[in-house]
Amino acid sequence: MLSLIAKALLSGALIVAIAEIGKRQPALAALVASLPLVSVLGMMLLWYSRPDAENMARHAEATFWYVLPSLPMFLLIPALLRQGVNFWVALLAGCALTVALYLAMTAIGPRFGLRL
Template identity: 40%
Template sequence: MVYYITKVAVTAVLVVLISEIAKRSSVIGAILASVPLTSVLAMIWLYVDTGDIQKISDLASSIFWLVLPSLALFIALPLLLGKGMNFYLSLIISIGITAVCYLVMVLVLKHFGISH
């Protein structure tokens, strides 16, 4: 139980730290947020939990392919906000667009025989 609490605490502290840094400098916050901390932490936790290198490799490959559709959020959100749309509505629409892009990417990958 202590291990799970540690995992959650480390992950949460990093997210809060990045958001606090972004208040002071959007560039430094963006650099830290763009580093795949969540992915790296997930791979570390998976390795510690299983020691299975193949699972780490599969996770890294899957992350690679699914980073592409995640970029839709970072394109749609500033465009919608730039049009004067409410932040929460822009965020919801951007998340919806991203979800559709994920679905399309999964279907495309499946079509080409890439199944992670």
């Protein structure tokens, strides 16, 4: 239980740090947010709990393929905001696009040999 609390606190601290940096330097906060810190931390914790090279390799590879469908969201949201769309609507549209692309990836990926 203590391990779970520590993981949650670390994750929360990372999110708060990005939000606080973003108040003063949006580009730096974006850089920090774009770093695969969560993925690296997740892999470290996964390795600690299950040190299996094949499992880790599958996890890292699937992470790569799942990052791709999330990227268009980061182009759609600023485009909508610049057109005057409300932030919450733009965010919802970006999230909806990402979900649709995730579903497409999981449906189409295996046809190309991706193990997701």
